[in-house]
Amino acid sequence: MQIDEQEWKEMLKNRYQGYIGFGISMKEHTSLGIGGRTDVFITPEDPLSVRNVLSLLQKKNIPFMALGRGSNILVRDNGIDGVVISLSTFNRIEVLKEGNSAVELFVEAGVPLQKLVNFCKEQGYSGIEGLTGIPGSVGGAICGNAGSFGCEMKDVIVSVAIMDRDGRLDRYKGEGLGFSYRYSDILKTDIVLSANLKLKRDEKEQVTGRTDQFFIEKKMTQPISNRSAGCVFKNPDGNSAGRLIEEAGCKGMRMGDIEVSTVHANYFVNKGEGTATDYRALMEQVASAVQTRFNVMLEPEIQLVGRS
Numbered sequence: 001m002q003i004d005e006q007e008w009k010e011m012l013k014n015r016y017q018g019y020i021g022f023g024i025s026m027k028e029h030t031s032l033g034i035g036g037r038t039d040v041f042i043t044p045e046d047p048l049s050v051r052n053v054l055s056l057l058q059k060k061n062i063p064f065m066a067l068g069r070g071s072n073i074l075v076r077d078n079g080i081d082g083v084v085i086s087l088s089t090f091n092r093i094e095v096l097k098e099g100n101s102a103v104e105l106f107v108e109a110g111v112p113l114q115k116l117v118n119f120c121k122e123q124g125y126s127g128i129e130g131l132t133g134i135p136g137s138v139g140g141a142i143c144g145n146a147g148s149f150g151c152e153m154k155d156v157i158v159s160v161a162i163m164d165r166d167g168r169l170d171r172y173k174g175e176g177l178g179f180s181y182r183y184s185d186i187l188k189t190d191i192v193l194s195a196n197l198k199l200k201r202d203e204k205e206q207v208t209g210r211t212d213q214f215f216i217e218k219k220m221t222q223p224i225s226n227r228s229a230g231c232v233f234k235n236p237d238g239n240s241a242g243r244l245i246e247e248a249g250c251k252g253m254r255m256g257d258i259e260v261s262t263v264h265a266n267y268f269v270n271k272g273e274g275t276a277t278d279y280r281a282l283m284e285q286v287a288s289a290v291q292t293r294f295n296v297m298l299e300p301e302i303q304l305v306g307r308s
């Protein structure tokens, strides 16, 4: 990288609050436990620190990426060029308005989705019960419009606060962010800082009952206690990627320590010391088997990041 540790510390002195680490292994920061080292890993503690870092990166032409809880990315074995900006300290949930039938929440991007799901259970707020068991952050769930059991993140978004690569902070209405199946128009160079979410008020027992029932179903049908990055491929229109992979005979297929889950074929699990190289090779093999058998081209849902 263009600047060394000492220079970093010097340049950010008095302009940055938070942790800065150098040569950090991404294995510790991804649900798959895979990935090489990133040059720099930072956890800024406030928006001003994010802005000051972005301005420095812009000046020095250094690449960066935002990180939630690393549960939808495959980091290459050669690591990441530049800076990973973790939002993990942006962890606040606040009630903004509460009426008889609806409530508006302010939620920071680093809040684990499960913390939000549990908060809603405890308060009797309905709308995200189906997102139970998804191990990402609120920021990651917004960027990829996470969804499950017919419930999608976009359904509860009022607005999202986004800082662009130049450090400009704007609030965007949910409708303007182009949400669709596992997609939003949010750029790779944008940093989501927070969102306002609208939920319906309901009986606590009802919200808890639905959430717990979805969690039981998720536990029965998906390998949620294994190391994975969730679904590897998007579901093709009107079809299930998991079913196609299973019927193409790929369940249990293995490349090194990466295995096509025997529980749900659209999950690849890391059984030990799996690598990104193995994971990608398995993706190619599986996609090719599905293409041959069904003439369907599977599109990745997980995001591949890092130096090739």
Ligand SMILES: Cc1cc2nc3c(=O)[nH]c(=O)nc-3n(C[C@H](O)[C@H](O)[C@H](O)COP(=O)(O)OP(=O)(O)OC[C@H]3O[C@@H](n4cnc5c(N)ncnc54)[C@H](O)[C@@H]3O)c2cc1C
Pocket: 031, 065, 066, 067, 068, 069, 070, 071, 072, 073, 087, 109, 110, 133, 134, 135, 136, 137, 138, 139, 140, 141, 142, 143, 144, 145, 146, 147, 148, 190, 191, 192, 193, 223, 224, 225, 228, 229, 230, 231, 303
């Ligand atoms: C066991 C398991 C089950 C899962 N089940 C589901 C499911 O049912 N439905 C589903 O949709 N997904 C599921 N996933 C996938 C994953 O948890 C979701 O996609 C989740 O929303 C990703 O959030 P994250 O914080 O981990 O994002 P990351 O993996 O950290 O990042 C994903 C992308 O979002 C960007 N990003 C993250 N945070 C920010 C931010 N604050 N600002 C700007 N960009 C940001 C990153 O740069 C990256 O491009 C599952 C994963 C696992 C491991």
